[in-house]
Amino acid sequence: MSIFELDITPEALEEAVRALPPSMARLREDLSRLRRDIAEGRPQGVERQHALGKLTARERLDVLLDEGSFVELEMLRRHRAQGLGMDRQRPHTDGVVAGSGTVEGRRVFVYAQDFTVFGGSLGEAHALKIQKVMELALSTGSPFIGLNDSGGARIQEGVMSLNGYGGIFQRFVQASGVIPQISVVLGPCAGGAAYSTALADFTFMAGDTSQLYLTGPDVVEAVTGERVTHAELGGAQVHGGKSGLATFVHDDEESCLLAVRDLLSMLPSNNLGRPPALPPQGATADLRPRLAEIVPAEPHKLYDMRLVMAEIVDDGDYLEVHHGWARNVICALARIDGEVVGVVANQPMVLAGVLDASAAQKAARFVRFCDAFSIPLVTLVDVPGFLPGKDQEHAGVIRHGAKLLYAYCEATVPRISVVIRKAYGGAYIVMDSRSIGTDLALAWPTNEIAVMGAEGAVNVIHRRRLAAAADPAAERAELLEQYRQELIHPTYTAERGLVDDVIDPAETRAALARGLAMLRDKRKHPAPRKHGNVPL
Ligand code: HXC
Numbered sequence: 172m173s174i175f176e177l178d179i180t181p182e183a184l185e186e187a188v189r190a191l192p193p194s195m196a197r198l199r200e201d202l203s204r205l206r207r208d209i210a211e212g213r214p215q216g217v218e219r220q221h222a223l224g225k226l227t228a229r230e231r232l233d234v235l236l237d238e239g240s241f242v243e244l245e246m247l248r249r250h251r252a253q254g255l256g257m258d259r260q261r262p263h264t265d266g267v268v269a270g271s272g273t274v275e276g277r278r279v280f281v282y283a284q285d286f287t288v289f290g291g292s293l294g295e296a297h298a299l300k301i302q303k304v305m306e307l308a309l310s311t312g313s314p315f316i317g318l319n320d321s322g323g324a325r326i327q328e329g330v331m332s333l334n335g336y337g338g339i340f341q342r343f344v345q346a347s348g349v350i351p352q353i354s355v356v357l358g359p360c361a362g363g364a365a366y367s368t369a370l371a372d373f374t375f376m377a378g379d380t381s382q383l384y385l386t387g388p389d390v391v392e393a394v395t396g397e398r399v400t401h402a403e404l405g406g407a408q409v410h411g412g413k414s415g416l417a418t419f420v421h422d423d424e425e426s427c428l429l430a431v432r433d434l435l436s437m438l439p440s441n442n443l444g445r446p447p448a449l450p451p452q453g454a455t456a457d458l459r460p461r462l463a464e465i466v467p468a469e470p471h472k473l474y475d476m477r478l479v480m481a482e483i484v485d486d487g488d489y490l491e492v493h494h495g496w497a498r499n500v501i502c503a504l505a506r507i508d509g510e511v512v513g514v515v516a517n518q519p520m521v522l523a524g525v526l527d528a529s530a531a532q533k534a535a536r537f538v539r540f541c542d543a544f545s546i547p548l549v550t551l552v553d554v555p556g557f558l559p560g561k562d563q564e565h566a567g568v569i570r571h572g573a574k575l576l577y578a579y580c581e582a583t584v585p586r587i588s589v590v591i592r593k594a595y596g597g598a599y600i601v602m603d604s605r606s607i608g609t610d611l612a613l614a615w616p617t618n619e620i621a622v623m624g625a626e627g628a629v630n631v632i633h634r635r636r637l638a639a640a641a642d643p644a645a646e647r648a649e650l651l652e653q654y655r656q657e658l659i660h661p662t663y664t665a666e667r668g669l670v671d672d673v674i675d676p677a678e679t680r681a682a683l684a685r686g687l688a689m690l691r692d693k694r695k696h697p698a699p700r701k702h703g704n705v706p707l
Contacts, residue, residue: 205263212288224378225358226424228268228283228318228320232283235428236279237274237275241270241271244271244304245264248264248265248300250265250295250296252294257328262289266285267293270282270304271307275432275435277435278311279314279316280316281316284319291320291358292321294328298334299338305342309346312350313350314352315353319356319360319364320356321360323361323365324336333363348442348544354371354374355376356376357381359387359401362385365383365385368416373492375417375421375431376411376421377424378423378424380424382402382406383417388401415532419492419494433490437506438544439544447511452509454508457680458681459677462676463676463677465482466592470617473523476501476519480501480551482680484506485505485509490503496533498518498521499530500517500530503516507680507683513538513541513546513549514548514550514551515534515550516551525598526602527566528567531568531571531601534575534578535574541582548579548582548584548585550587551589552589552594552599553593554593557596557597574705574707576600579603580608585610585687586603586611586690587611587683587687589613589682590613590670592615595623595624599620610690611671612671613672613682614670616673618661620669628654628658629650633646
C-alpha cells in the first residue's frame with residue numbers, strides 16, 4: 172500500500188511523525204538551532220545596541236577572553252515571574268551571559284549583562300546566575316569579572332530583584348581579599364548594579380556609553396527638580412575624576428576590555444598565589460644616572476614623579492590606577508626585575524605632592540589591595556605634608572588620612588620606602604616610614620626628614636629672635652643654615668637608624684631590586700582577631 176492510498180491528510184501525517192520518539196539527529200538539530208538563536212539574540216535589540224555604539228554581551232566576551240575559551244553556564248535559564256505580562260516573555264539567559272573562560276591561559280569567571288533582554292535588568296534568575304559564577308570563582312580561586320550594562324533591579328520582579336542584589340553583594344564581600352574582583356561598566360549601571368562596582372577591587376568605565384548612578388536623570392528631576400544629563404550625573408569623566416569610583420577610564424569598549432586583560436596579567440588568581448613574575452632583567456646592577464637629572468635638589472622645585480617611576484620599573488612600564496583622581500598621589504602596578512610591585516608615590520607636579528583627603532583614600536585602598544594579594548609595596552616619598560585648611564578639615568582629612576595610616580600599619584607584604592627629597596610631619600610617618608613598619612627604608616642624599624621644612628621651623632622656634640634682630644634677613648639666613656646643618660643634613664635620619672641607607676639616586680632601581688630579593692620570603696602573622704576596625 173502506498174501513502175496515497177492511506178486515509179490521512181498530509182497535516183495529520185506530519186503530526187503523527189512528530190509524535191514519534193524523536194531521533195537523535197533531530198534532537199541535536201533542535202538543540203543546535205535553539206542555542207544558535209539564543210546566541211544571536213533579537214535582531215532589533217542587537218541593532219539598537221550597535222547603534223548606541225555598544226557591543227553585545229557575547230561580543231564583549233569575545234574581546235575579553237582567549238579565543239574559544241568561553242564555557243557558558245545556564246544559557247537556557249528563564250525567569251519564573253508572573254504578573255505584569257512577565258509570563259508572556261520568558262527569554263532564555265534571562266538577560267545575562269555567564270560562565271568561565273581564560274585570559275592568557277588563566278581561568279576567570281565572568282558575567283556579561285545583555286541590555287537587549289529587559290534592559291539587562293536583574294531579576295531572580297539573572298541574579299542566581301551571577302551568584303553561581305561568583306561562587307565558582309571563589310571556590311576555584313579564580314578572578315571574577317562582571318560586565319555591567321543594566322537598568323538595575325528588574326521592576327516587575329519586585330523584592331526578588333532586591334533579594335538578588337543582596338545575594339550578589341554578600342558574595343562580593345565574602346570573596347574580597349580572596350580573589351581579584353573586577354567590574355566593568357559598559358552602559359547604564361543604575362541602582363543596585365552600582366554597588367557591584369563599589370565593592371569590586373577595580374572598576375573600569377568606557378567612553379561616552381557608560382554611566383553609573385543610583386538613580387537616573389528622570390528620578391533626580393522628579394525628586395530634586397534638578398535637570399542633569401546621564402554624563403553629568405555619572406559619566407566616565409565624573410567617576411574617573413571626581414567621585415573616585417572608576418579606577419580606569421578608557422575611550423571605548425574594546426580598549427577597556429583589553430585593559431582588563433592587561434590588569435589581570437599583573438594579578439595573582441587568588442590570595443594564596445603570587446602575582447605572575449617575568450624573568451629577571453638584571454636590575455640589581457642597573458644604574459640610572461638620569462634620575463639625578465630628573466629630580467632638582469631644591470626641595471620645592473617641581474618635577475614629574477612619573478619620570479622617576481619610569482626609570483625605576485622594568486621597561487619604563489607601569490599601570491596607573493585612578494589616573495584622573497587625586498593626582499597628587501600616584502598608585503601603580505609595575506614590575507621590578509620581573510616581580511610585580513605596587514608603587515605609591517607623591518606627585519610634586521600636582522598640589523606640590525601634598526596628601527589630602529582624596530589622596531589618602533586612593534592610596535589606602537591601593538595599599539590594602541596589594542597587601543591582600545601578596546604584592547610588595549614600593550613607596551616613593553617627596554611630600555611637604557598634609558594639605559592644611561578648613562576645607563580639608565571639614566572634608567575629614569584626619570579620618571581619611573587615618574585610612575592610609577591603618578593600611579600601611581597592617582600591611583605584611585615586603586615594604587620598601589625611598590625618601591627622595593622632603594618628608595615632613597605626619598605625612599612622613601604615613602608614607603611607610605620605619606616607625607609604621609617599612610622593611611627597608613632608603614633615602615637619597617637630598618632627603619629632608621623633619622617635623623617641618625626649614626622656613627616654617629625657623630619662623631616658629633625663632634619668632635622672638637627674628638623680631639628683635641637688627642638685620643632680620645641676615646639673622647633668618649643664618650638660622651636657616653643652622654637648621655639645615657643640624658637637623659636635616661643627608662645622614663641625620665640614617666644616623667638614628669630610621670633610614671637603612673642613603674643611596675646615590677642612580678642606584679635606586681638596583682637597590683629596590685636587591686631589596687625585593689632580600690624580602691621575598693617575608694612572613695608575618697598578626698595576632699588572631701575577628702577583624703580590625705579600619706577607619707571608614
Ligand atoms: C525592568 C527595565 C528596567 C528595569 C530598563 N528596562 N530598566 N525593565 N526593570 N529596571 C527595560 C525598559 O523597559 C525597556 O524595555 C528596555 O529595558 C530598554 O530600556 P530603555 O529605557 O528603552 O533604554 P534607554 O533609553 O537606553 O534607558 C536606559 C535606562 C532606563 C537609563 C537604564 O531604562 C532607566 O532609567 N531605567 C530605570 C533605571 C532605574 O531606576 N532602575 C531601578 C534602580 S533601583 P522595552 O521592552 O521597552 O525594550 C535598584 C534597587 C537596588 O536597582 C538597590 C540596591 C542597593
